[in-house]
Amino acid sequence: MTARHTIAKEVACEGIALHAGTQVRMILAPAAAGTGVVFRRLDMDGIEVPARYDLVSETTLGTTLESGRASVAVVEHLMAAIFGAGIDDLVVMVDGPEPPVLDGDALSFLELLDAAGVKEHDTPRQAVKIVRRVEVTHKDAHAALAPAPALQFTFEIAFASTAIGQQRFAFDYSPAAFRGEIAPARTFGDISQLEALKQMDRGHGASLHNTLAIDGDKVLNADIMRFPDEFVRHKILDAVGDLALAGMPLIARFEGVRSGHALNNALLRALFSDPANYRLVAAP
Ligand SMILES: [Zn+2]
CATH class of the missing domain: 3.30.1700.10 (lpxc deacetylase, domain 2)
Structure with a gap:
């Protein structure tokens, strides 16, 4: 059996948002088994936006997730890195409308996830x-x-x-x-x-x-x-x-x-x- 994974410890980074152009701080935090990937808008009372295909509201120049009155745009490069790191459960806190774009790739997010390390849950991955x-x-x-x-x-x-x-x-x-x-x-x-x-x-x-x-x-x-x-x-x-x-x-x-x-x-x-x-x- 392959188990679900989260990260071992919290990590943070800061950078510019590709579309908004504002400086965004992002914190990645471990999450319980079964959480999936959940975005949390720290600048909007901590409203959560789960990273789910059925919450995609906009696909022009990036993939945007929306839940209630909160949205998170340009999630695809970070999502690719989370997938590539084999992480199933994760909280992504951002204080702006997008994760930082960093190098415009997924490698810069993978390196951040490397620094966080991996923790195995005892729940099987499907x-x-x-x-x-x-x-x-x-x-x-x-x-x-x-x-x-x-x-x-x-x-x-x-x-x-x-x-x-x-x-x-x-x-x-x-x-x-x-x-x-x-x-x-x-x-x-x-x-x-x-x-x-x-x-x-x-x-x-x-x-x-x-x-x-x-x-x-x-x-x-x-x-x-x-x-x-x-x-x-x-x-x-x-x-x-x-x-x-x-x-x-x-x-x-x-x-x-x-x-x-x-x-x-x-x-x-x-x-x-x-x-x-x-x-x-x-x-x-
Ligand atoms: Zn892209």
Whole structure:
């Protein structure tokens, strides 16, 4: 049996919020078995927002969770790191509307979780085994979960900018492979859309340190790139984080073609809408 895990001790960090642009302090704290991941807004009387796919309220430029009058935005990179660290139960306290973006990757959160250490609960971890293919499509974007012996990802993207172009990546999930091949991949954005983004009151915290900036057919900060195909790897990072909102590991092959936060969430809603799509099993 694989047990549920939380962290061994509290850890904290501070940084800028990607969209709000404000300084946010985040504290990760151990949680009892069965808690799942729960966000707590310290700046809003401690209102709690559970990290669950059915509480996703917004998927433009990040995944936002909402419960009651509180929301937490851009949760996907942190969720990917929590999943990658094998943590099931955790309280995430923030004093602002988003976790800090840190390096725009999941690795910086993984390093914070490393410092917290892991504590094993004596409750077994369950997994969701996909037994029937589930797929969702929107225009030329597509996402599917197919039956598979273990968690796998394939992803394809196609951008007009030759800085990205067509990229495809296939990835067999393991904690070590996630840490080495996916977690370091930074988020990216088109510099020509940054002003429009700021008009929408988004992207105030984006910088050449935390976001790969596409300018026409160039990457302005190519010097900080960690992989030649970092963009498609980051799309897998986002998918890992979005799928973590299932609350349990999936045993499936995720297939993404130009998928994003909206389709990733629609896919989980489609999966859980019909119990014939999956079986709950002991986690491998
Ligand atoms: Zn992302």
